[in-house]
Amino acid sequence: MIGKPLSQVMQTVSIPTQREAGPGGAESLVWLQADRSRLDGSLIYCRETVTASNGVVTNYQRNGC
Numbered sequence: 001m002i003g004k005p006l007s008q009v010m011q012t013v014s015i016p017t018q019r020e021a022g023p024g025g026a027e028s029l030v031w032l033q034a035d036r037s038r039l040d041g042s043l044i045y046c047r048e049t050v051t052a053s054n055g056v057v058t059n060y061q062r063n064g065c
Contacts (some may be wrong), residue, residue, distance in 0.1 A: 001050070001057050001060050002022070002057050002058065003056065003057065004056070004057050005055055005056060005057075005065065006014055006027065006050070006052040006055050006056065007032065007055065009050065009057055012036045012051065014030070016025060016029040016030055016050075017030055017031050017032045018030040018032075018048045021030060024053070024054075025053055025054040025055070026051070026052070026053050027051070027052045027053075028049065028050070028051050028061050029051075029052070030047065030048070031046075031047070031048045031049075032046070032047055033045070033046045033065070034046075035065070037061050039046070042063065045062075045065070046062070046063075046064045046065030047062070047063055047064050047065075048061070048062045049061045049062075049063075
């Protein structure tokens, strides 16, 4: 995903929960999801963040899932 055009990545994912434009063509997109644990039924939250600069993905983070 890193190094790919953001437009190409956006064709394969759902609409982000949050999208912020930063200075100099930077952009941050966040996806939040909740699911139930198979062990005890508690909610598990997942957060995925994509950062792009000038339309190219520069960073990807995933946590909580």
